[in-house]
Amino acid sequence: MIVDGAAVAAASEALPDDICVAALAAVFSALGDPTRVRIALALLGRELCVCDLAALAGISQSGVSHQLRVLRDLRVVAYRRDGKRAVYRLIDDHVREVLELGLAHAAESETG
Amino acid sequence: MIVDGAAVAAASEALPDDICVAALAAVFSALGDPTRVRIALALLGRELCVCDLAALAGISQSGVSHQLRVLRDLRVVAYRRDGKRAVYRLIDDHVREVLELGLAHAAESETG
């Protein structure tokens, strides 16, 4: 079955364990949805409350809340309470860089 | 409905158009699956043929082929023919960086 045994062995050695792979996939999956990327992009330069994010994402407040939960669980966003409102922000600088790299890649793909 | 009109306007202005958002989501979505990240990670340091990737990913050759099609369509991987084999490689340096940033983020999330 295996053709290039040495390469497979090397790749197998270099591959992170299943838990790490799953975590990695989960993070990308978090950004792998139009609504959630839009949320993340909107939070790039400022913090926003749920209802404003709903307006920007173009879906119901409930829908945004569900997606924010996903992003929270994956440590992409965090929030602070401001009275009745929950104001969300990006947690991690990695996310900023990842978004920008993704945009660069998407731009190249469109061009090519 | 909208609370912070200025912030919403600014975010709305900064948001890419729908097509770009969709493309961005698609790229992240491509890496947002354990099998496909594993494929991408395996290809980080070398090129590999389909059957070797199947062995590394732990699914059928057919399954890998389906996933490679996704990655091909999104310009994440490309392949060359070597006789009967199809040898795949990562196309884009952005992908390498994105993977590494993702790993860094995942590592931090595990720690925290």
Place this chain on the structure above:
DNA sequence: TCAACGTATGAGTAAACGTTCAGATGAAGC
């Protein structure tokens, strides 16, 4: 305490996804 507001949660649903199976395509050797 009560009502109003912003947010979170649970149920339900339609669509998308990842996999396997079976069969088609294409290249190499006889």
Place this chain on the structure above:
DNA sequence: GCTTCATCTGAACGTTTACTCATACGTTGA
């Protein structure tokens, strides 16, 4: 030509996903 091998493709399947609706939670102000 035929056979074999590696890969690709289409159909079918079970699972997951992203949304809406209805409702519950938590905070504010009367």
